[in-house]
Amino acid sequence: MRNMQVSQVQGLLARRPNLLNSVSLITAFSFLITRGLLVIIKKFNVHTLHIMLISEAMHTLLSLNGFACEIISQILILSLFASIQPIVGYLAKFVRSARKPENTSLVDVITVIGASTGGPPIISYILSKLNPNIPSAILIVQHMPPPFTKDFAKRLDEISPLKVKEAEDGDVLLNGHVYVAPGDKHMIVEPKEDTLTVRLVNGPKVHGVKPSIDVTLASLAKYAGSRSIAVILTGLGSDGAQGCSLLKKHGGFVIVQDRRTSTVYGMPKAVIELGVADLILPYYLIPRELERVIRLKFMQRRCM
Incomplete structure (x- = not known):
């Protein structure tokens, strides 16, 4: 499931549009281990598709608090999609094991x-x-x-x-x-x-x-x-x-x-x-x- 392709994520969202009724933004993740790409944020209908590409060499950065937290913080309502839950768990484990940061961002x-x-x-x-x-x-x-x-x-x-x-x-x-x-x-x-x-x-x-x-x-x-x-x-x-x-x-x-x-x-x-x-x-x-x-x-x- 970690190698789930972008097209599969898009197809899942397309087949289940009823899940989008109460939200304006869905964050869809596809973690492609072999290609080292992380696709972030899928907006449906009239919204814009935003994609962030991260090189394979940057994969190790997921073990750092700030970067991992930034990613996890953008996983919105993914629990609605059972087939994507393994991706959430895969990314979340880096946050759970990360050391508490000393330099904290100003308040959001x-x-x-x-x-x-x-x-x-x-x-x-x-x-x-x-x-x-x-x-x-x-x-x-x-x-x-x-x-x-x-x-x-x-x-x-x-x-x-x-x-x-x-x-x-x-x-x-x-x-x-x-x-x-x-x-x-x-x-x-x-x-x-x-x-x-x-x-x-x-x-x-x-x-x-x-x-x-x-x-x-x-x-x-x-x-x-x-x-x-x-x-x-x-x-x-x-x-x-x-x-x-x-x-x-x-x-x-x-x-x-x-x-x-x-x-x-x-x-x-x-x-x-x-x-x-x-x-x-x-x-x-x-x-x-x-x-x-x-x-x-x-x-x-x-x-x-």
């Missing part, structure tokens, strides 16, 4: 994970499952008082393949990095030159809490709505609902934890009642779906 996608009661173990689970090479920065807004957020960030850093820290004012957002909002400070993002930075601000509590998820999401909606994702987890109250609504209006994507696996369903329920939840999931499915949405957002940004 921004993900906010917000939680309150029952949130810490769910956040820990999600971060432990994510690929360190995801093209997203992650902002954590957990309702927690000041003495505990620094230790929380340290614990997350120990269990996650991503780099986790308590956010500091002026932090530059980077792919593969996680920023935990300090207790008693609102965390917002602001543009600086060609990237985004963290700002920690004092101010009144919102919904009786500080940090507030709504405050963080409102700043993202203003500066980076179309490349942002909100994940609202278990928690009391409605913090995050208005921010998700605002984010949706600016092109963002919203994931919420389901009732069955939530310790307290208040915050996810508030988002659902506003009609802005794109996915409602048990906590154990969130890492997989979050990575999928991050890849889609990444490709949308790169294809703009």
Whole structure:
């Protein structure tokens, strides 16, 4: 299957056009070992065909993090095509075995994970499952008082393949990095030159809490709505609902934890009642779906 010809991939897509109804871009791969060519990105109908050719000598570069991650990040919804799955697995193994990069790209996608009661173990689970090479920065807004957020960030850093820290004012957002909002400070993002930075601000509590998820999401909606994702987890109250609504209006994507696996369903329920939840999931499915949405957002940004 690794030697699957381009014509076979094209024929498969042509025979199953119904799979293209909900997507504007299909990435089709044909890894031709004997010829050393990698064909990337097949757009159907009125779109343009883009092809990247890589010489046989560059095959070894697949073992390098940056290059492998760049390729894997462009494999969109290939799981729909059963006959192409071996190609996905063949390429993905290079990423799984690659060493974590020291030089991380500036941010492409921004993900906010917000939680309150029952949130810490769910956040820990999600971060432990994510690929360190995801093209997203992650902002954590957990309702927690000041003495505990620094230790929380340290614990997350120990269990996650991503780099986790308590956010500091002026932090530059980077792919593969996680920023935990300090207790008693609102965390917002602001543009600086060609990237985004963290700002920690004092101010009144919102919904009786500080940090507030709504405050963080409102700043993202203003500066980076179309490349942002909100994940609202278990928690009391409605913090995050208005921010998700605002984010949706600016092109963002919203994931919420389901009732069955939530310790307290208040915050996810508030988002659902506003009609802005794109996915409602048990906590154990969130890492997989979050990575999928991050890849889609990444490709949308790169294809703009």
